[in-house]
Amino acid sequence: MSTNVEKLLVIQDRDRKIGRLAREINDLPKRRKMIESQLDAHKKALEEAEDAIRKKGLEQKELEALIEQRKERIQKLRQQQFEVKNNDDYRAFEHQIESINKEILEIEERELVLMEAVEAAKAVRDEKIEALKSEEKIVNEELARFKERAANVEKELIELETKRRALADDMDPEWLARYDRIFKHHGDFALVTVEHSTCGGCHMKLPPQLAHDARKLDSMTTCMYCGRLLYFIP
Ligand SMILES: [Zn+2]
Structure with missing residues (x-):
């Protein structure tokens, strides 16, 4: 026959374990969020990289529109040039067309630089995708361990509470x-x-x-x- 103190010491031991498990269960949602938030920085970096590509793509379209405008102007000038009667007027048109062509070349050079920048931005984006993937792998492994632990904690708690009830029934x-x-x-x-x-x-x-x-x-x-x-x- 155990004394009341001896029996209570066993109950106390269970109660302390139950308390620890209950606190752990309480903290589970917070811990899950913390694990998942490890991806936040990587997701943000990837979004920024994709934004940079989009912006450069828009700039490229703008430059293409500028070139298109100039080409249309040249076409009109050519038509007008075709109708002139004297050489001076003809040369004046020729001169205008030349300077617009020069502008086109300059814009094309800017476009070339921009295209290189787009390539660089795409390389950065690819790096960010890889970084996110490998972090996702780590996070998923951590989440799997987390879920296993969460399931075990619940099970352990139920077992302890059952044992505790049996002990309590036997108490004064x-x-x-x-x-x-x-x-x-x-x-x-x-x-x-x-x-x-x-x-x-x-x-x-x-x-x-x-x-x-x-x-x-x-x-x-x-x-x-x-x-x-x-x-x-x-
Ligand atoms: Zn005291």
Whole structure:
């Protein structure tokens, strides 16, 4: 036959484990978010790289439109040139057309530089895709481990609670009620040892009479400072 203190020590051990698991379960959503947020920076970097390509693509279209406008102007000038009667007018048109052609060349050069920039931006984008992929691999592995742990924690908690109920059924109700109240209040220990006349919960020096009472088996003595149940290991 175990003493009440011995039985309560087993219950206390279960309760402490239950508390730890409950806290862990409470933290699960936060932990999951933290794991998933490891991808945020990589996703953002990829978006920025894609934005850069888009912007450069738009600039390229603008330059192409500028070239197109100039080509149309040249075509009109050619038609007008065709209708002139004297050489001076003809040369004037020729001169105008030449200078527009020069503009076209300049714009084409800008386009070339831009195309190189687009290629560079695409290379950066590809790097970001690879970086995201490898991070996703790490995160997915972490998530798999996380899910496994989450499932185990739930299972463990249910098992512990079942065991705890069986232990509680075997307890003296008065002792159990007392213990439950104190454990709930302190959240860490309800039952503590007395060592060198000191309470193992709040570490206050106990009066000699109290320390003496705590030595008696199942005496239900409580610390006058913190209210925890005291027991003594000979
Ligand atoms: Zn105390």
